[in-house]
Amino acid sequence: MARVVVGLSGGVDSSVAALLMQQAGHEVIGIFMRNWNDASPTLEDECPWIEDSNDALLVAEKLGIPFQVLDLSVAYKERIVDYMFAEYQAGRTPNPDVLCNREIKFDLFLDAARSLGADLVATGHYARVERDADGRMHLRAGLDAGKDQSYFLCQLNQEQLAHAVFPIGGHQKSEVRRIAAEAGLVTAAKKDSQGLCFIGHVRLPDFLQQQLKPKRGQIVEIPRDSAKIQAVAPGRPWGFMPEDGVEVGEHQGAHYFTVGQRKGLLVGGKPLPLFVLATDVVRNVVYVGQGEDHPGLYRSVLWIAADDVHWVQPWQSLQPGEQADQLVRIRYRQTLVPAQLRADEGGLWITFSQPMKAVAPGQFAAWYRGDDLVGSGVITN
DSSP states (O other), X not given: OOEEEEEOOSSHHHHHHHHHHHXXXXXXXXXXXXXXXXXXXXXXXXXXXXXXXXXXXXXXXXXXXOEEEEEOHHHHIIIIIHHHHHHHHTTOOOOHHHHHIIIIIIIIHHHHHHHTTOSEEEOOOSEEEEEOTTSOEEEEEOSOTTTOOGGGGTTOOHHHHHTEEOTTTTSOHHHHHHHHHHTTOTTTXXXXXXXXXXXXXXXXXXXXXXXXXXOOEEEEEXXXXXXXXXXXXXXXXXXXXXXXXXXXXXXXXXXXXXXXXXXXXXXXXXXXXEEEEEEETXXXXXXXXXXXXXXXXXXXXXXXXXXXXXXXXXXXOOOTTOEEEEEEESSTTOOOEEEEEEEETTEEEEEEEEEEEOOOTTXXXXXXXXXXXXXXXXXXX
């Protein structure tokens, strides 16, 4: 029997994770992480963490396990929120959920759990962790393909995985809800949380305007047959200039937009919807194109700088000049696509078997061998 600290979020997934750990005979402690306490940017009428904390307490009482609230809001602001603002200001698109797992749940929260004498930290992620015969840890996709959350865990290392357990990773979502209902847990029918990790459902421009001020600039439409698109090497930034297209509108700040975005442009009168092809936060220009099949919206190659390459399985890492065929995704729930990884002195090239839509610098690419997550990295170009 092990002592297990469960990150009770107030949702059905973590509730069932705690229940399954208890049923397996472990000593279970429930801790709710209070990581955000400012309700001003959320779209809900009430501060979401209060309701979640109450639900987590009710689950702990139902299971008869110790419960406490751990305030990590200062560290969360420094490590996650400030990082988000800096990335958007630089014209990149961060993924706070990936960083939250690496920096908060399996770093600070893990430290707190171990200070209580815990052997393991359990969360309600749809993923699996396994130790092989050589003692190496493997992060595997959850068996529910529609809910697999291994992507959000793609920055964890071997030490973090050695102290992690994902009790619901081998279950379907419908089964998790059934287990919760049969156990009489208050969260059994609760809707899944949406929005930013621990912040809630927000309108992103409003959230960003807390620190990033509006700045009027041009929206420039790039023709589908632009010579700039045709001439550029695959995977390289387009390097658009305002003179490469036609001004079709104004925006309130290029840092509020991301590649592939459709909503919020407020430009009408076009035969096809406009999508963001690129942003230039230095010149404060947003470049757009008509239609989901606009060639400027697709890339065949991306590059990750060496400092941003992370190997979940260090023994699989590539040395300069080496290459490997893997399955890659660049966002949550995206279908895995065959690709070739090739390392050089500066970083890692990923060449896809088919063009990928809306590749955004700042997002994470994760690569797999089968259902085994091998590594990940922050997209540079």
